[in-house]
Amino acid sequence: MTLPDYPFASHFVTASGHRMHYVDEGRGETILLLHGNPTWSYLYRHVISGLSDRHRCVAPDHLGFGLSDKPAHADYSMRAHVMRLEAFVQALDLRDVTLVVQDWGGVIGLSWAVRHKALVKRLVVLNTAGFVPRTFGELASLRPVPWGFPLLWSLRIPVLGELFVQGMAGFVRYLVPLGVHHRERLTDEVMAGYLAPYPTWASRRAHLASVRQVPMRPKDPAWQLLEETGAELDGWTVPTQIVWGMRDPVFVPWFLEEFERRLPNHAPTVRIPDASHFLQDDRPDRITQAVRTFMEAAAGRADHPLHAA
Numbered sequence: 001m002t003l004p005d006y007p008f009a010s011h012f013v014t015a016s017g018h019r020m021h022y023v024d025e026g027r028g029e030t031i032l033l034l035h036g037n038p039t040w041s042y043l044y045r046h047v048i049s050g051l052s053d054r055h056r057c058v059a060p061d062h063l064g065f066g067l068s069d070k071p072a073h074a075d076y077s078m079r080a081h082v083m084r085l086e087a088f089v090q091a092l093d094l095r096d097v098t099l100v101v102q103d104w105g106g107v108i109g110l111s112w113a114v115r116h117k118a119l120v121k122r123l124v125v126l127n128t129a130g131f132v133p134r135t136f137g138e139l140a141s142l143r144p145v146p147w148g149f150p151l152l153w154s155l156r157i158p159v160l161g162e163l164f165v166q167g168m169a170g171f172v173r174y175l176v177p178l179g180v181h182h183r184e185r186l187t188d189e190v191m192a193g194y195l196a197p198y199p200t201w202a203s204r205r206a207h208l209a210s211v212r213q214v215p216m217r218p219k220d221p222a223w224q225l226l227e228e229t230g231a232e233l234d235g236w237t238v239p240t241q242i243v244w245g246m247r248d249p250v251f252v253p254w255f256l257e258e259f260e261r262r263l264p265n266h267a268p269t270v271r272i273p274d275a276s277h278f279l280q281d282d283r284p285d286r287i288t289q290a291v292r293t294f295m296e297a298a299a300g301r302a303d304h305p306l307h308a309a
Contacts, residue, residue, distance in 0.1 A: 003193040005045045010067060015087035018074065021067035022060035022088070026052030029121075029295065030094055033059040034085075036103020036128070037210035038171040039278070040066025042193050046284030047100075051291060055098075060088055062108065064206025066197050076209035078222050081108045086116070095119055098295060102126035102280065104210055111225055114232035122298060123240040124291055125259050127251040127277055131230025132215060132223050148250035148277070151175075155211045165208040166201045179277030181247050186281065233262045240266040241294040243287055245275030267294055 008023045023041050025048050033044045041059035048057040061068040062081050074080075085108055089097075099120055101109035106128025113120045133142075155161040155171075164170040172194050177183050198204050215223035240263045244256045260266060270290045275282035 003042065003045075003196060004187075004189045005049065006042055006193060008045075008048065013088060013091045015063075015091055016080075016084045018063050018069045018071060018084070020060055020063060020069070020084070020088055022058060022092075023048060024092075025057045026055055028055040029299075030056045030058060030097045031100060031291070031295075032089075032094060032097045032109075033057060033100040034102070034105030034109040035059070035062070035065070036105045038065070038165075038176065038198070038204070038207040039103070039194065040197060042066065042196075043102075043278065043280050044100075045193075047280060047288050047291070050284065050288035054292070055295070058092065058094065060085075061197075062105075062206070064209070070203050070205065072202065072205070076206050078104070078107055078111070078213055078225050082111045082115075082225075085109065085112045089116070089119065096121040098122040098124060098291070100124040100126065100291065102128050103277070104128075106130055107222065107226060107229070110233065111229045113238075114229055114236070117236070117238070120238055122295065123238050123263065124294065125240060125242045125263075126279060126287070127245050127248045127255075129226060129251060129255055130233050131258060131262065132226045142252055142254050144252050146250050146252045148178075148248075149214065152211055152214045152250070153216060155208070156214075156216075161208055161212065165211065166204045169195060169198060169204060171204075171207050171211065172198060176278060178249070181245070181274055181276040181282050190281070230262070236263060237265040238263070239294075239298050241290060242266055242269040243279070243290045244269060244271050245277060245279035245282060246271050246273050247276040250277055267297075 008025055011022050011024050012019050035043045040061045044059050051057055063074055063084055064070050064076055097120055099109055099113055110130035177186055180186055213222045242259050272279060272283050272286050
């Protein structure tokens with residue numbers, strides 16, 4: 001598959017009985033980059049190109065996404081994605097990873113990380129969540145209003161979700177652009193890249209399964225998973241770099257501030273005023289520079305404050 005700015009060789013591994021696709025570029029310390037919904041490893045194409053000269057960049061496609069298998073009856077719950085990530089990491093024998101997460105990739109990656117802290121050397125947190133507000137009311141009271149949540153929740157409506165997400169490829173065609181500030185960068189060729197792995201109704205099944213797991217109440221499985229993960233994140237002294245698109249309609253600054261509070265060993269946060277939810281397309285240069293600086297500083301000085309417990 002030839003796509004703009006994605007000249008990477010494809011690799012495949014069997015994890016939990018299914019074939020998962022991944023990119024594996026460069027040599028050096030391992031950076032594990034996890035995408036969310038409805039994207040795939042293509043999301044990180046610029047970041048991989050910018051970091052693989054000095055680091056090994058590994059970017060898998062979750063099951064049901066990208067070039068990974070899309071079985072009709074697979075378990076696409078977040079807990080199942082976490083288990084498959086565990087199998088993926090074991091299969092590649094990844095250690096001392098710098099974990100980069102965004103969107104559902106944060107829920108999956110951070111839920112895996114807090115259960116395997118010995119394998120995680122550093123965290124890089126892009127717009128995502130690893131916890132939930134204490135109550136739905138607290139979520140509803142956030143300011144600025146995370147107006148993206150009601151839009152996503154509406155896709156739980158039977159028939160509407162199927163028609164929009166699976167029938168129209170609407171999540172990719174219409175909602176991805178809503179999450180990018182510099183929409184001029186989403187050229188026809190780039191949008192074709194995002195759409196390429198999803199040509200049919202059936203190939204978009206995981207998109208719908210994921211959006212219907214957006215937690216609305218404490219009884220929801222994803223809410224419970226995030227409560228567990230958040231409890232384990234609290235006070236974790238892993239060296240952390242937060243990079244945040246400040247125009248995100250979903251992950252408003254409350255989430256950023258919670259990460260800063262829960263992960264005390266964090267470098268100064270990189271706030272990007274002209275980036276939204278998919279900041280990898282808005283400002284990949286800022287992400288690349290932040291990750292490079294963070295890793296070089298942490299590796300180059302034994303007394304660097306990020307190493308202080």
